[in-house]
Amino acid sequence: MEALTINEAAETTGWSPRMLRYIERVGLLDAPRSEGGYRLYGAPELQRLRTLRELLTEHDVGLGDMGFAQRLRAEDELREAVEGWFAAEPERPADIAESDWLSFEQRKHERLLTAAAQLT
């Protein structure tokens, strides 16, 4: 048939059945259900599960991280708050003449870090 049950899907995707349920619990991938409530994994779900596995292992990312990424896409207010926070880099051009507490090197280092973070 077209759709696999959870154990079959587990075998072909590399996840455990337990983890497939967990992935659903954290809201990352809901498998469609049969009339009786069985999860049924079609080709799109299987492919997505394999891709997810690759993504996590290759970039050292957790399921919780992906859950947060999903919130960032879904919740406008949250995304704007987060973007706003990162955009508000600390700059104090007025202090550079009067700087009795911040060395030029430290300031340069800060700018380098911020620039690196904004290489989009």
Place this chain on the structure above:
Amino acid sequence: MEALTINEAAETTGWSPRMLRYIERVGLLDAPRSEGGYRLYGAPELQRLRTLRELLTEHDVGLGDMGFAQRLRAEDELREAVEGWFAAEPERPADIAESDWLSFEQRKHERLLTAAAQLT
């Protein structure tokens, strides 16, 4: 005097000194240092720390989540992988016959895969 030491900064921002060091450890906000190595919090850092506090409590977000958001801004490859994964949402329009949805999704996914392959 332009900058507060860590305990003073803790008092005005609502964080504990311990947490200010932790926030720095996870890479979210590096305070500039004095010659002797003391962290010195200026007005921009204080403001950012307050904003961060608000952001976390109001949206139920953790420091780890913010760390991941920072990685998303800094690492192009990661951001694209994550975006790509979410973009490949399995959608099954109801007006497609049950015998057809699988091949439909398969074709759609193949298109996505070839598109992704051409990105690299």
Place this chain on the structure above:
DNA sequence: AGAACCTTGACACAATCGTGGTAAGGTTGT
């Protein structure tokens, strides 16, 4: 109808996170 599979829920357990404390030693300002 019966074997084999699935469901949810619970208990378990190592690893990490968020947070506090303490100790040994360096810095600052009077």
Place this chain on the structure above:
DNA sequence: ACAACCTTACCACGATTGTGTCAAGGTTCT
């Protein structure tokens, strides 16, 4: 020089995450 503050490096500890296993019961297929 001395009190008061700061630094890093540890130990601790409850909560959460990622993962397994088991139990009690419902579904699927032959």
